[in-house]
Amino acid sequence: MIEVDHLVKKFGDFTAVADLSFRVERGQVMGFLGPNGAGKSTTMKMITGFLRPSSGTARIMGLDICDDMLAAQRHFGYLPEGAPAWPDMTPRAFLQFITRIRGLDKAAARAAEGRAIEMTELHGVLDQPIDTLSKGYRRRVGLAQAIVHDPDVLVMDEPTDGLDPNQKFQVRRAITDMAADKAIIISTHILEEVDAVCAAAMIIDRGQIVAEGTPSELAARSRYSGAVALTLETEKLSAAQAILAQIAHDSAEIVTRGDESTLHIFAQKGNEPGALLADLRARVGEAGLAPRALALETGRLDDVFGALTGKARPAPPIFSAEKETAS
Amino acid sequence: MMRALLAITAREFGGYFATPLAFVFIIVFLLANGLATFYLGAYFSMGQADLTSFFMFHPWLYLFFLPAISMRLWAEERRNGSIELLLTLPVPLTAVVIGKYLAALAFSALALALTFPIWLTVNFLGDPDNGVILASYLGSLMLAGGYLAIGSCLSALTRNQVIAFVISVVACFLFTVSGAPLVLEIFDGWAPQALIETLATFSLLTHFRAITGGVIDARDIMFFASLIGVFLTATVIVVDMKKAEGA
Numbered sequence: 001m002i003e004v005d006h007l008v009k010k011f012g013d014f015t016a017v018a019d020l021s022f023r024v025e026r027g028q029v030m031g032f033l034g035p036n037g038a039g040k041s042t043t044m045k046m047i048t049g050f051l052r053p054s055s056g057t058a059r060i061m062g063l064d065i066c067d068d069m070l071a072a073q074r075h076f077g078y079l080p081e082g083a084p085a086w087p088d089m090t091p092r093a094f095l096q097f098i099t100r101i102r103g104l105d106k107a108a109a110r111a112a113e114g115r116a117i118e119m120t121e122l123h124g125v126l127d128q129p130i131d132t133l134s135k136g137y138r139r140r141v142g143l144a145q146a147i148v149h150d151p152d153v154l155v156m157d158e159p160t161d162g163l164d165p166n167q168k169f170q171v172r173r174a175i176t177d178m179a180a181d182k183a184i185i186i187s188t189h190i191l192e193e194v195d196a197v198c199a200a201a202m203i204i205d206r207g208q209i210v211a212e213g214t215p216s217e218l219a220a221r222s223r224y225s226g227a228v229a230l231t232l233e234t235e236k237l238s239a240a241q242a243i244l245a246q247i248a249h250d251s252a253e254i255v256t257r258g259d260e261s262t263l264h265i266f267a268q269k270g271n272e273p274g275a276l277l278a279d280l281r282a283r284v285g286e287a288g289l290a291p292r293a294l295a296l297e298t299g300r301l302d303d304v305f306g307a308l309t310g311k312a313r314p315a316p317p318i319f320s321a322e323k324e325t326a327s
Numbered sequence: 328m329m330r331a332l333l334a335i336t337a338r339e340f341g342g343y344f345a346t347p348l349a350f351v352f353i354i355v356f357l358l359a360n361g362l363a364t365f366y367l368g369a370y371f372s373m374g375q376a377d378l379t380s381f382f383m384f385h386p387w388l389y390l391f392f393l394p395a396i397s398m399r400l401w402a403e404e405r406r407n408g409s410i411e412l413l414l415t416l417p418v419p420l421t422a423v424v425i426g427k428y429l430a431a432l433a434f435s436a437l438a439l440a441l442t443f444p445i446w447l448t449v450n451f452l453g454d455p456d457n458g459v460i461l462a463s464y465l466g467s468l469m470l471a472g473g474y475l476a477i478g479s480c481l482s483a484l485t486r487n488q489v490i491a492f493v494i495s496v497v498a499c500f501l502f503t504v505s506g507a508p509l510v511l512e513i514f515d516g517w518a519p520q521a522l523i524e525t526l527a528t529f530s531l532l533t534h535f536r537a538i539t540g541g542v543i544d545a546r547d548i549m550f551f552a553s554l555i556g557v558f559l560t561a562t563v564i565v566v567d568m569k570k571a572e573g574a
Contacts, residue, residue: 011572045411048415049414049415050411050414050415050570051570051571052570052571070417070418070419071417073415073416073417074417078412078415080408080411080412080415081408081411082408084407084408084409084410084411084412085409085412086338086342086407086409087407088342088345088346089338089341089342089345093341097334097338098416100330100331100334101331101334101335101416101417101418102416102417103330103331129345145412
């Protein structure tokens with residue numbers, strides 16, 4: 001269990017973390033989201049005792065990281081940003097060093113190392129110096145080091161950064177597999193990751209929590225939440241716009257990607273999005289448009305993220321986006 | 328704690344041999360030792376069966392060789408980020424500092440031990456006082472310990488090994504020459520005698536020469552022990568301060 005209690009970190013005049021408090025319970029995976037420089041890594045460094053907070057504290061399994069650092073440190077595994085290791089060591093020697101430091105006896109250490117190697121699939125590279133390994137393997141070595149002693153708490157700073165999609169999938173699966181009996185906190189700026197592994201998420205910006213909740217709760221704060229998405233062939237776009245002109249709605253956005261276009265249609269304030277959907281469905285059917293998709297949107301995490309962290313929503317790279325405000 | 332300390336020492340010591348650097352270092356150190364002894368020290372023409380001309384150059388050789396070992400102790404950890412791993416493991420900071428220091432000391436002890444052929448030579452050629460030689464080896468090791476402790480502290484201040492090396496050389500130099508006549512003369516005549524004497528007692532050279540003279544005085548041992556203690560404590564303080572600063 002992780003308890004962060006009014007954590008503050010100042011570097012000179014700059015406040016990196018401003019009064020952060022949250023809890024992560026056993027069995028929970030907390031996603032720590034935020035743009036670069038938001039204070040994610042600084043927070044993790046304080047939770048793990050690498051940086052001393054300017055004020056406030058964190059407790060790991062009830063042990064205060066400031067007052068009872070060594071006891072607290074026994075309970076967690078930590079994957080620092082960039083998965084640092086000693087470049088000249090081999091993964092095998094590295095893991096043996098960690099189990100020795102962590103005080104596992106020989107038999108337990110060998111078993112623990114085997115299990116960590118299994119989970120991170122390091123078999124093939126055990127005897128190669130770490131600095132000769134690919135970025136993905138190095139990340140997995142860091143991960144193996146963090147989980148080798150089967151800690152109650154896992155703190156991982158961007159665990160999937162630099163991994164290819166298959167490796168990302170494996171790491172996420174490993175995290176999900178371990179989640180049942182651990183309190184896990186991961187930082188990421190990959191939003192799909194939050195959906196994939198986190199039961200709860202927190203968006204931080206400039207050292208402060210700007211939103212928290214389950215990934216779907218967060219997504220619901222998106223302005224797209226409750227909008228109706230109508231996807232059809234681009235050539236039918238003008239027909240769709242004609243229908244749109246007949247019904248009451250607030251505004252619409254059109255995103256065209258090749259021969260497919262999607263209209264995001266927003267209901268008028270106070271009106272039920274469901275009614276808008278039903279209305280649209282009837283008219284689209286009448287016009288015989290046969291859309292590829294027509295449904296209510298659940299909202300998008302990237303939109304919430306962009307809106308809350310003060311950055312413009314990133315323009316979709318391949319598609320031409322045009323915005324239209326009607327009625 | 329002891330177990331973790333030794334694990335750190337073993338890892339660090341192994342790290343020296345992970346690259347050919349350690350072997351290069353030892354070979355160059357031995358060559359420099361030989362050259363100094365036989366050419367500068369005129370070992371043969373002295374016609375004496377002792378190792379005075381061997382040990383007399385150690386402070387000056389160490390001045391450049393030992394900062395090369397100690398510079399990486401902390402600066403390298405900081406540069407490659409492994410310091411974050413090291414300091415979030417459940418090990419007291421003191422144990423980390425001592426563990427790393429002991430590895431550096433063990434490495435220089437190894438380099439020193441490999442000078443044994445010169446001891447064999449002098450025993451072959453004559454009948455030296457092996458007690459004095461043993462004392463000198465001990466003195467040399469303690470001198471190395473002092474330099475390494477200073478270097479450890481200064482290495483903790485920076486993430487740049489070159490800077491760590493340079494400031495360690497300068498600091499060790501100051502500690503070495505503080506008792507030399509050249510330095511003392513600068514103060515002579517105007518500074519109070521007490522100050523000059525105090526300054527002289529801080530000289531590694533004075534204490535080293537006392538031991539290599541064959542007299543193991545508790546005060547000289549105490550000097551080196553406290554010098555090492557002070558600088559290792561300073562290392563702990565510096566590393567700890569950096570935790571608060573976040574540098």
